[in-house]
Amino acid sequence: MDAWFLDGFAPAKNPDMWTQDLFSAMARLARPGGTLATFTSAGFVRRGLQEAGFTMRKSKGFGRKREMLTGEMAQTLSFPARAPWFARSSSDAREAAIIGGGIASALLSLALLRRGWQVTLYCADEAPAQGASGNRQGALYPLLSQHDSALARFFPAAFTFARRMYDALLVMFDHQWCGCYPARLG
Incomplete structure (x- = not known):
């Protein structure tokens, strides 16, 4: 994450938002040099963000707000894996x-x-x-859409990939790419 901005909700009015778990998750996702800003200048927020790995400082606020907090992630931190995730093996074995x-x-x-x-x-x-x-028997077809979304672009590309992959299989199977199988009459 390049930049974090925490809204100016007063911690006293929304204490469930300002937790060490949140600060640690932000630090885990922040890139080195990633920045952080929040309108709050509460000490426990500053200390929590520092504990998570951010370098924090008080800065000039906006409007009627005298001070705010700004910070930066100086380095990439390593965090121990916790459920439901697992620590990946460092083995170079190529087994699945x-x-x-x-x-x-x-x-x-x-x-x-x-x-x-x-x-x-x-x-x-x-x-x-x-x-x-x-x-x-089965059918393979792309989901077509008039919209230009990532999903609408994904399906035709996936269909093209699948067609090339099936055509390259060494095992031949009876199939037609035209969309209909010719009926045999008589």
Whole structure:
């Protein structure tokens, strides 16, 4: 985070907002050199932000506010992992355990194998593709939208990627990219 601005709600009027957990989360997300400002100049807020790792100072306030707090994150801090997150292994081992027996787990396994990973696939069923991924036929189509949102741009790109990936598979399967399967009459 490049800059934090905490609204000027008086800590006495909203004490649940001004907690050490909040200050620590802000410090964890702040980049080195990231700035902070708040209209409050309460001492416990300044001390809490300092304890979290910010360098704090009182600055000239605005309007009728005589002083405010400003600060900066001088360095990147390391924080111990707490539930529900876990500490990532520093191992360089390229091993993955994938849970599930459907199309998504198969394609993730394939992508990792192509990158030189060792993959172990765990499937609750006796064989893969026993759930919805085991249907004899399916459809792959992009969700099109008239709006220019990130999601509207994602789906056509994902469809194009999927089409290229399926075309490059070494295992051939009966399919049509035209949107309809030709009916056989007679």
